[in-house]
Amino acid sequence: MEVFRLSREKFAVPLSGIGSALKGARWNSVGTELVYTAINRSLAMAEVAVHFTAATVPDDYVILTIHIPDDISIQNLPDTELPADWNAFPHSASTQSIGDKFVAENKYCILRVPSAVTKGDSNLLINPRHLEFGRITIVAKEKFPFDKRMFKS
Numbered sequence: 654m655e656v657f658r659l660s661r662e663k664f665a666v667p668l669s670g671i672g673s674a675l676k677g678a679r680w681n682s683v684g685t686e687l688v689y690t691a692i693n694r695s696l697a698m699a700e701v702a703v704h705f706t707a708a709t710v711p712d713d714y715v716i717l718t719i720h721i722p723d724d725i726s727i728q729n730l731p732d733t734e735l736p737a738d739w740n741a742f743p744h745s746a747s748t749q750s751i752g753d754k755f756v757a758e759n760k761y762c763i764l765r766v767p768s769a770v771t772k773g774d775s776n777l778l779i780n781p782r783h784l785e786f787g788r789i790t791i792v793a794k795e796k797f798p799f800d801k802r803m804f805k806s
Contacts, residue, residue, distance in 0.1 A: 654720075654721045654723060655718055655719065655720055655721070655792070656690035656691060656692060656718075656719050656721060656777050657690060657691050657692075657693060657694050657696075657697040657716055657717065657718060657719065658688070658689065658690045658691070658697060658716070658717040658719060659697045659698060659700070659701045659714055659715070659716050659717075659797060660672075660714065660715060660717065661711060661713050661714060661715075662713045662714070662715045662796075663713070665715050665717055665794060666717070666791060666794065668688050668717075668719070668779070668781065668789070668791065669686065669688070669781055670686030670687050670688045670779070670780075670781040671686060673685075673686060673687050673688070673689060674686040674687075677749065678744070678749075679744035679748050679749070679752075679769060680748055680749065680751060680752035680764070680766055680776075680778055681749055681752040681753060681756070681778075682746070682749040682750075682752075682753055685749075685752060685753045685756050686756070686780075686781050686782065687752055687756065687764075687778045687779065687780065687781075688778065688779035688781055689776060689778060690719055690776065690777045690778070690779060691768070691774070691775075691776050691777070692774060692775050692776070692777065693774070694716060695771075696768055696770070696771050696774045696776070697716060698716075698797075698799070699768075699770045699771050700768065700770050700771075700776065701714070702799065702803060703770055710799045710801065712798065714796075714797045714798075714799065715794050715795060715796055715797055716794075716795055716797040717791050717793070717794050718791070718792050718793035718794075718795075719789060719790070719791055719792070720789065720790050720791075720792045721763065721777070721779075721789050722788050722789075725762050725763060725785050725788065725789065726760070726761040726762050726763065726783075726785060727761060727762070727763040727764075727765055727777075728755065728760070728761040728763070728764050728765070729765045730751065730764060730765060730766050730767070732767070734751075735767070736748065736751075739767075739769070740767075740769035742769070744769075751766075752764065752778060755778070755780065756780050756782065759780065759782060759783055761780070761783070762779065762780055762783040762784075762785040762786055762789075763777050763778065763779055763780070764777070764778040764780070765777055765778075766778060
């Protein structure tokens with residue numbers, strides 16, 4: 654399977670989860686490494702674009718195409734296990750604890766979670782500490798200019 658990740662070029666490779674560990678994010682707290690990816694390019698863009706205005710869009714983004722072998726272990730997070738505030742903005746500690754537990758248990762390499770930005774789409778969170786992580790590869794890295802028409806001035 655292929656997944657996609659938008660990143661500033663200087664932080665794009667190697668895949669590590671260090672950036673999310675430094676700041677924390679929706680599905681992990683500070684100190685927990687996760688690599689955030691999306692099931693398609695559009696979702697990868699939407700997940701990043703919600704944080705910008707026309708004046709703050711960086712011009713150094715790249716999109717990574719990442720290959721995940723079909724036999725990599727994946728845990729699907731069922732809707733029934735989502736906390737009521739799972740898609741709140743700003744994100745809550747309840748979703749961070751889910752990702753933190755996923756990494757700490759280290760049973761699966763991938764956690765499939767719903768997108769809080771695009772209803773019906775999924776993000777795949779990769780645990781860089783899992784034994785299978787070394788089998789995940791970047792197969793392409795391309796410049797990704799954002800279309801400024803998407804942002805309000």
